[in-house]
Amino acid sequence: MRRILKRAFPETLPVLAGYIFLGIAYGIAMKVRGFHVLWSISISVFVYGGSLQFAMLEPMSRAAEMFAPLTLFFLALLVQARHLFYGLTMLEPYNRAGAVRPYVIFAMSDETYSLVCSGAPRDLPENKWYAAITALDQFYWVAGTVIGALLGEMIPVEYLTGIDFSMTALFVVIMTDQTRGAMESVRDGSMTLPQALFPPLLGLFGTLLGLLLAGRDSFLLFAMAVILLGFGVFYQTDRKSSAKVQREGRVKKP
Amino acid sequence: MSLTLKWIIQILVCILATQLTRFLPFLVFREGKTVPPFVTWIGHHLPRACMAMLVIYCLKDVSFAQAGAWVPAIVATVVTSLLHLKFKNMFLSICAGTGLYMILLRLIP
Structure with missing residues (x-):
């Protein structure tokens, strides 16, 4: 096991930096809202999903006056839906993972996926490799959460006002990366321009529409419905246009 | 209902939804299924x-009534x-963005 951790650790260094930092931001955000560190730790261990944990902050701190577990459930499903596709990619290797299989599925994350999706080194036992990467990543996240909670304890709250913006900044950064990636795919021809632009615009305007029509307390369900409906419609036209591209491609080829 | 119980329910709901997305592929697509x-x-695309x-969810409390509430x-x-x-550096972007927000919050009434 030591040999495997020694090899896995350097691979996880970028995740170490990112997770400790975001974990600290999360730990502080929870502390500022008055949650005991045990809440933050439990959430980081059992929910273990950065975007969702930040999105949960507001529903949790307003639970006294507004309690809507069903909305939260759908929000969580939508925010975490991408895990379905990580699972699909890892079906075969994780089904071979034996005793660690439940844990590596339980503690999947964006960053862990980026490290395990290319497989394990040939000279190491595959299941232990996946377990080591997954456990190290989760350890960084929980450690960051604890450090953040301690920092939040030491620094007076009035200095920390506004630090919650780190959550907005995180989502903005991810969205910027995603859009940049999509535009690169347009340039190399693996994605069409409508495919690149439609999803973020649907997300933006669907949510704004919900905010205008349903108000700031209950717009999320509305927004999610608009987004899913929009994707349903877009799928039809997208399938037609890509079928057309394929047909024309075939005609040209002889 | 006590606040603690509400929090526990909220956390359980999030665990359930998350683990559903993590385990579902392994339950549905057993060997050979397309x-x-x-x-x-x-x-x-999702x-x-x-x-x-x-x-947008994060920016929902922005109000255009006065500069301090939206700038x-x-x-x-x-x-x-x-x-x-420009810099493709998550650490820099989040720290600078959050720092700027905290400063503007204190400067603009």
């Missing part, structure tokens, strides 16, 4: 719509995105 094309397709939704959030959001486009 994945429906719509599932693959929406998996490719995350980008989702992040856009979350950004810090909007300016910091734009600056964060521009910094990230």
